[in-house]
Amino acid sequence: MNIAPGEATEDEGPLYAPAKKVFPQSVKGTFRSIKWTLLCFCLAVYYFLPFVRWDRGPNLPNQAVLADMANSRFYFFFIELWPQEIYYFTGLLILAALALFLSNALYGRVWCGYFCPQTIWTDLFLWVERRVEGDRRERMKLDAASWNAEKIGRRALKHAIWLLIAWWTGGVWVLYFADAPTLVRELATFQAPATAWIWIGIFTFTTYVLAGLMREQVCLYMCPWPRIQAALTDPDALNVTYRRDRGEPRMSLKESKRARVEGSPAGDCVDCFQCVAVCPTGVDIRDGSQLGCIQCGLCIDACDGVMAKIGRRPRLIAYDTDENSKRRMAGRSMAFRQVRSRTVLYAVLIAIVGGVMLYALATRARFAMSVLHDNAPMFVRLSDGAVRNAYTIRLSNKWGVTREFWMEASGFAGIVAASADADVTPDGRLHVSVEPDSTRAVRVFLTAPRASVTGKSTTILIQATEAASGEVVRVADHFFAP
Amino acid sequence: MTTQGQSDFDPVSGRTTTGHEWDGIRELNTPLPRWWLWTFYATILWSVAYWVAYPSWPLATSFAGGAFGWTSRGAVSAEIDALNERRASQGAGLASATFAAIARDPKLMSIALAQGRVAFADNCAPCHGAGGGGGVNFPNLADDDWLWGGTLEEIAATITNGVRVDGVKATRLSLMPAFGKDNLLNADEILAVANHVRSLAGLDTQKGANLALGAKTFGDACASCHGPGGKGNPMVGAPNLTDAIWLYGSEIPSIVATISNPRNGVMPAWGGRLDPVTIKSLALYVHSLGGGK
Numbered sequence: 001m002n003i004a005p006g007e008a009t010e011d012e013g014p015l016y017a018p019a020k021k022v023f024p025q026s027v028k029g030t031f032r033s034i035k036w037t038l039l040c041f042c043l044a045v046y047y048f049l050p051f052v053r054w055d056r057g058p059n060l061p062n063q064a065v066l067a068d069m070a071n072s073r074f075y076f077f078f079i080e081l082w083p084q085e086i087y088y089f090t091g092l093l094i095l096a097a098l099a100l101f102l103s104n105a106l107y108g109r110v111w112c113g114y115f116c117p118q119t120i121w122t123d124l125f126l127w128v129e130r131r132v133e134g135d136r137r138e139r140m141k142l143d144a145a146s147w148n149a150e151k152i153g154r155r156a157l158k159h160a161i162w163l164l165i166a167w168w169t170g171g172v173w174v175l176y177f178a179d180a181p182t183l184v185r186e187l188a189t190f191q192a193p194a195t196a197w198i199w200i201g202i203f204t205f206t207t208y209v210l211a212g213l214m215r216e217q218v219c220l221y222m223c224p225w226p227r228i229q230a231a232l233t234d235p236d237a238l239n240v241t242y243r244r245d246r247g248e249p250r251m252s253l254k255e256s257k258r259a260r261v262e263g264s265p266a267g268d269c270v271d272c273f274q275c276v277a278v279c280p281t282g283v284d285i286r287d288g289s290q291l292g293c294i295q296c297g298l299c300i301d302a303c304d305g306v307m308a309k310i311g312r313r314p315r316l317i318a319y320d321t322d323e324n325s326k327r328r329m330a331g332r333s334m335a336f337r338q339v340r341s342r343t344v345l346y347a348v349l350i351a352i353v354g355g356v357m358l359y360a361l362a363t364r365a366r367f368a369m370s371v372l373h374d375n376a377p378m379f380v381r382l383s384d385g386a387v388r389n390a391y392t393i394r395l396s397n398k399w400g401v402t403r404e405f406w407m408e409a410s411g412f413a414g415i416v417a418a419s420a421d422a423d424v425t426p427d428g429r430l431h432v433s434v435e436p437d438s439t440r441a442v443r444v445f446l447t448a449p450r451a452s453v454t455g456k457s458t459t460i461l462i463q464a465t466e467a468a469s470g471e472v473v474r475v476a477d478h479f480f481a482p
Numbered sequence: 483m484t485t486q487g488q489s490d491f492d493p494v495s496g497r498t499t500t501g502h503e504w505d506g507i508r509e510l511n512t513p514l515p516r517w518w519l520w521t522f523y524a525t526i527l528w529s530v531a532y533w534v535a536y537p538s539w540p541l542a543t544s545f546a547g548g549a550f551g552w553t554s555r556g557a558v559s560a561e562i563d564a565l566n567e568r569r570a571s572q573g574a575g576l577a578s579a580t581f582a583a584i585a586r587d588p589k590l591m592s593i594a595l596a597q598g599r600v601a602f603a604d605n606c607a608p609c610h611g612a613g614g615g616g617g618v619n620f621p622n623l624a625d626d627d628w629l630w631g632g633t634l635e636e637i638a639a640t641i642t643n644g645v646r647v648d649g650v651k652a653t654r655l656s657l658m659p660a661f662g663k664d665n666l667l668n669a670d671e672i673l674a675v676a677n678h679v680r681s682l683a684g685l686d687t688q689k690g691a692n693l694a695l696g697a698k699t700f701g702d703a704c705a706s707c708h709g710p711g712g713k714g715n716p717m718v719g720a721p722n723l724t725d726a727i728w729l730y731g732s733e734i735p736s737i738v739a740t741i742s743n744p745r746n747g748v749m750p751a752w753g754g755r756l757d758p759v760t761i762k763s764l765a766l767y768v769h770s771l772g773g774g775k
Contacts, residue, residue: 377614388625
């Protein structure tokens with residue numbers, strides 16, 4: 001820059017923008033109904049899911065969805081995951097990303113508009129705001145009014161209800177991490193652990209701030225998805241679109257009537273700003289696709305209402321594609337191409353990842369064995385010349401009851417297994433019982449007679465059999481010698 | 483290369499510019515939201531509060547300690563104290579329990595083994611190796627061959643009193659004579675007895691070795707400690723010469739060197755350095771490595 005320090009110039013614009021106040025107006029219509037339905041459904045799932053019970057037998061928790069941090073277990077109905085199976089979550093995240101991409105290629109920012117927690121809680125908070133302070137005009141008036149008793153009263157009531165909802169949101173969050181009925185009882189009698197209160201506090205704060213105070217600022221400045229979404233969309237994706245070809249040139253109802261009589265061009269848009277008034281992020285959809293538009297469809301409802309009143313066709317604003325805008329302007333008929341290479345690709349990827357995950361889940365063993373060879377010392381020469389290797393074998397029992405395991409090793413003639421932690425049966429197998437839903441480490445010594453040790457490293461096979469089910473797990477490892 | 487822009491309005495985007503221009507490209511003015519600025523100020527306030535609360539500024543010879551008096555050294559020593567306290571309470575049963583009683587109690591046993599493993603790594607591993615694997619000149623503690631006995635009591639006694647420690651009354655003490663250095667045996671006898679010792683372990687001997695002389699010399703000079711058959715004697719730390727384990731090597735030059743001028747290895751006495759519970763835990767750990775009798 002060539003500007004001297006301290007020298008203010010006229011063309012330096014403001015560096016910081018004050019937050020634009022948005023007072024979304026209430027609206028009725030198809031998309032508003034869909035949004036209310038989804039809102040109720042999603043909130044009901046969130047608030048009541050921790051109380052759903054699922055019987056898993058005597059030694060396991062009976063909460064359907066539970067992230068049991070203390071015992072390192074995650075329960076989801078019939079699925080129980082151990083920490084080492086964290087890759088199922090990775091798979092789930094990959095599926096979620098692909099589903100987001102697919103939904104974007106088909107219906108644009110349908111996630112933002114209908115399912116995102118930010119949208120749902122903001123919608124809920126807006127509903128409270130409307131109930132307490134009234135609709136758009138009344139809220140604007142109240143905002144501009146001086147701080148009289150009525151304003152203070154209404155604002156206090158609104159924030160109190162918000163905080164109450166935020167508190168419930170945080171309160172339910174912690175129920176996913178402990179037995180819900182027990183924790184509710186503990187919270188009610190102030191016996192709950194400090195961590196529960198801290199997490200409730202954190203989520204109360206974030207819910208209140210994000211849904212009550214930040215709202216569209218989260219979408220505009222914090223969320224990465226609008227940036228990514230803009231790079232992923234294509235001309236055939238359905239987006240909430242102002243049909244410029246039909247709407248322009250916009251003019252008032254009176255002017256457009258006159259213009260039409262005169263035979264000069266007049267669009268269907270009467271410039272009533274209803275689409276802007278109802279928008280939860282305060283954007284003007286008529287400016288085209290933009291970062292601030294979460295594509296919730298409320299402007300469609302608002303515009304349809306106006307069009308019905310003045311007797312014009314609905315869907316001046318509609319789910320439409322860029323491609324169709326071009327086609328209409330070129331005088332061609334509309335075409336919706338949902339099956340395209342990218343939607344097919346996303347669907348195939350979802351099917352592959354989902355299929356792999358389902359297969360892995362359906363065929364996973366109910367018990368696991370890991371074998372860790374001692375690396376210091378790698379082997380021990382015994383006084384009779386035999387060679388001994390030591391291993392730490394971990395057996396994981398994923399059943400809800402104690403199970404018996406039989407282990408045997410093979411790979412050498414005359415190999416002998418011994419362990420201080422296990423019983424040795426007459427036929428040379430090791431017998432270990434493992435407590436329900438737990439892991440047990442057993443140190444095992446394998447000794448091979450001098451005559452049968454030939455190489456420096458020999459592959460051996462350790463096999464564990466679960467007595468009741470007959471399930472077998474085999475692990476190959478090495479036997480080292482001088 | 484920057485120049486002052488002429489216009490602060492960009493007709494294409496319909497937005498104002500900052501007036502900065504680089505090779506014909508003008509920078510649009512995209513103001514940050516005001517709340518972002520307040521958040522930034524809040525972080526500055528936080529940092530100031532942090533300076534006050536925690537140690538921060540270095541001074542000439544010390545540092546600003548902070549209102550909470552927190553130090554990382556203090557935090558570590560508090561953790562160590564807590565750990566020692568926990569170990570003392572967990573291991574309380576170990577002090578009075580006999581080895582047999584500990585072996586019957588899986589919980590006590592697991593505490594002893596865990597403490598023993600750590601104590602071994604801290605004190606024993608430098609010579610005996612991680613996991614007790616030993617090395618040339620340092621006995622392997624995982625095998626089934628013991629110089630001074632492999633029962634729990636014998637291991638504990640060896641750890642407590644050490645091997646050949648001056649001034650420790652109960653130390654493991656025995657000295658193999660320097661048969662070569664002190665001219666107790668001549669070179670032929672030493673070579674012959676070295677070959678005889680190899681034959682005891684079933685190893686091949688040198689061509690032309692005088693095995694008869696070796697056997698006679700062994701009976702005269704060695705059998706009193708190592709036993710007539712060379713099976714050794716843990717009472718005096720005399721190793722078994724018939725097995726496959728060779729502390730100083732099984733080759734003729736190694737054996738000749740040992741007979742001529744023995745190493746008579748030493749080990750510190752840990753009785754004065756480690757507490758009885760730690761020594762007990764060490765004995766249990768060493769015993770569990772695979773060779774315990």
